[in-house]
Amino acid sequence: MSYDFKLGDNKEVGIQISSNDGTNFSVTATYKYMSRSNQVISSGTARIETSKVFALVEPQLGMGQKVVFTCVVTPLKADGTVDVSKNVQTIVGEVIVNVTNV
Numbered sequence: 001m002s003y004d005f006k007l008g009d010n011k012e013v014g015i016q017i018s019s020n021d022g023t024n025f026s027v028t029a030t031y032k033y034m035s036r037s038n039q040v041i042s043s044g045t046a047r048i049e050t051s052k053v054f055a056l057v058e059p060q061l062g063m064g065q066k067v068v069f070t071c072v073v074t075p076l077k078a079d080g081t082v083d084v085s086k087n088v089q090t091i092v093g094e095v096i097v098n099v100t101n102v
Helices: none
Strands: 002-006 011-016 024-034 040-045 047-049 052-057 062-076 089-100
Touching (some): 002 011, 011 089, 024 052, 052 062
Parallel strands (some): 002 089
Antiparallel strands (some): 062 089
């Protein structure tokens, strides 16, 4: 997935997590906004909205930048407690950010 920005835009970018078997889950996540040369421009705790993970970025001029999300997904039982019979998973998702000054 990629997002196109104009220089000066502040926008949220994000990914969505889903369960293949319908298991409920909780998510915690962090993000790193990185230049094309993998230099970290900003980082922090991602905003979670159910199964969607977001980061608010203020893009720098250039193409091929990226936001890398590291998400910890914890399976839950129907009552909302942790399902210890299933493994907690770490998922890494990446979004490409392209920025122009037009």
